[in-house]
Amino acid sequence: MQEFLLPVIKSALQSAAIETDKPVQIEKPTDKKNGDFSTNIALLLSKECRRNPRELAAELIGQMIFPDGTVERIEIAGPGFINFYLTPLFIMQSVEHILLEGKGYGSSCAGKGKTAIVEYVSANPTGPLTIGRGRGGVLGDCIANLLATQGYGLTREYYFNDAGRQMQILGESVRYRYMERCGRDIVFPESHYQGEYIREIAEILFLEHESSLIDSDDLSIFKDTAEAIIFSSIKKTLARIDIRHDSFFNEHTLYIAEGNGKSANDRVLELLESKGFIDRYDGATWFLTTKLGQEKDKVLVKSSGEPSYRLPDIAYHLDKYRRKFDLIVNVFGADHIDEYPDVLEALRILGHDTSKMRVAINQFVTTTVDGETVKMSTRKGNADLLDELIDDVGADATRLFFIMRSKDSHLNFDIELAKKQSKDNPVFYLQYAHARICSLLRIAADEAGFKPDGSGAHLLQKLTLEPEIQLGFTLLDYPEVIRTAIRLLEPQKMVEYLHSVAEQYHKFYQECPILKADPDIRTARLFLSLATRQVLRNGFTILGISAPESM
Numbered sequence: 001m002q003e004f005l006l007p008v009i010k011s012a013l014q015s016a017a018i019e020t021d022k023p024v025q026i027e028k029p030t031d032k033k034n035g036d037f038s039t040n041i042a043l044l045l046s047k048e049c050r051r052n053p054r055e056l057a058a059e060l061i062g063q064m065i066f067p068d069g070t071v072e073r074i075e076i077a078g079p080g081f082i083n084f085y086l087t088p089l090f091i092m093q094s095v096e097h098i099l100l101e102g103k104g105y106g107s108s109c110a111g112k113g114k115t116a117i118v119e120y121v122s123a124n125p126t127g128p129l130t131i132g133r134g135r136g137g138v139l140g141d142c143i144a145n146l147l148a149t150q151g152y153g154l155t156r157e158y159y160f161n162d163a164g165r166q167m168q169i170l171g172e173s174v175r176y177r178y179m180e181r182c183g184r185d186i187v188f189p190e191s192h193y194q195g196e197y198i199r200e201i202a203e204i205l206f207l208e209h210e211s212s213l214i215d216s217d218d219l220s221i222f223k224d225t226a227e228a229i230i231f232s233s234i235k236k237t238l239a240r241i242d243i244r245h246d247s248f249f250n251e252h253t254l255y256i257a258e259g260n261g262k263s264a265n266d267r268v269l270e271l272l273e274s275k276g277f278i279d280r281y282d283g284a285t286w287f288l289t290t291k292l293g294q295e296k297d298k299v300l301v302k303s304s305g306e307p308s309y310r311l312p313d314i315a316y317h318l319d320k321y322r323r324k325f326d327l328i329v330n331v332f333g334a335d336h337i338d339e340y341p342d343v344l345e346a347l348r349i350l351g352h353d354t355s356k357m358r359v360a361i362n363q364f365v366t367t368t369v370d371g372e373t374v375k376m377s378t379r380k381g382n383a384d385l386l387d388e389l390i391d392d393v394g395a396d397a398t399r400l401f402f403i404m405r406s407k408d409s410h411l412n413f414d415i416e417l418a419k420k421q422s423k424d425n426p427v428f429y430l431q432y433a434h435a436r437i438c439s440l441l442r443i444a445a446d447e448a449g450f451k452p453d454g455s456g457a458h459l460l461q462k463l464t465l466e467p468e469i470q471l472g473f474t475l476l477d478y479p480e481v482i483r484t485a486i487r488l489l490e491p492q493k494m495v496e497y498l499h500s501v502a503e504q505y506h507k508f509y510q511e512c513p514i515l516k517a518d519p520d521i522r523t524a525r526l527f528l529s530l531a532t533r534q535v536l537r538n539g540f541t542i543l544g545i546s547a548p549e550s551m
Contacts, residue, residue: 035083053080111152142491171223177202433502
């Protein structure tokens, strides 16, 4: 609806001979007495125009021309706010478009002809997925779904951390357990991976090779077997919550020498050194971030010769730029909060436009039962496992609870609440609204012969009661909510919005009789219900949760 008002306001500014670079801001007042929409443009421009803001507001209103039947009235409020009151007729005519657009409602061509990559999960293949990684996975998947509605050519990518010291430790861990299985008496290092899954991988190797590998010093079979089994497990876990990737980028490829004898990591060091941002001291290779105003330089290659995380991450992002994406979105856990700014600085130094790269950091997750923090799994020796959570509360609750709080907030995942079949459970509350509408439409088809083919949708214009208008008005916010969620990289905005839709629908359902109303009003209210169901379904698709037709 803001898009309806914006060109008229801009046209009024032109008619008043006012040129400005300041954006026109249109907001929904908290109090409906202050209109359906409001703009502070007269206040913003009063100083540069040397005008009293209320006088300027009055002049702008005089220049505004709206189609008949759309805006009921325009008022000046306070020091110079311009408040717009839409007609119920216009609101309900606009709701008809929801029915016409169906699954496409809320979509746009804003990203048409552009490409975007969203990198998410990217967990080390050293063990089963944890709940913390699950939150980032759902966040990234929902961001990708949001971008898909805008027409982007989309790549969902998993950065496969299959290089470095942690992979060496993984291989050693499996070898130690394999040796145990062969009957050797060993002391298992505390620094190595302790989980039961390591024993299970060792058992697989023993069943295939018996004790033939016992004296082998080659870790590759232990490491490669573990990597393949764990990564297969990770993919299966992600599939359980409908997360699938288009591509997997292997970190180890950044270490492989190319035709010129140098790896992608070597190339990063060369490029940064050519810009004067590399030094070598204390046996290590350093990124001179002190030249950028930071307190300390950052290690790129440790004294052991092993690269720090920053070096391959810079090389990986150079590859993303090489692939010429118009938008690059990275979803990281809170453990990356100190690292990614250095990656961005390196990319800027190397001449890349970092404005096309956006980062979403998601905070940590704890699980609670009756207010007490608990471990989801002690049996496997791991921190809270995502599989265990999905087993306990289901895929829909897992996904929605991960994004029902801002990504910037620590999340307490309430296990008992997620399993409740009541309105206190946000998943149940949303899905119940959808199921209620489906039930209503089935009854209407049986008892009143209602056909949701759109032929009676024009009757929506007969609706004038406050719960009807408020519900319709809320449904029209959906495209703007998508844009806001993308701008903030915050799918939580969609959860909040759908909750308000469900809340408005339940109020409408209680206060406005549907099946017992006069035929025209009954049909109109059924079409309003149909439009509500469409918005819920479209939103559920973005969030990746199911839309049950009965509960």
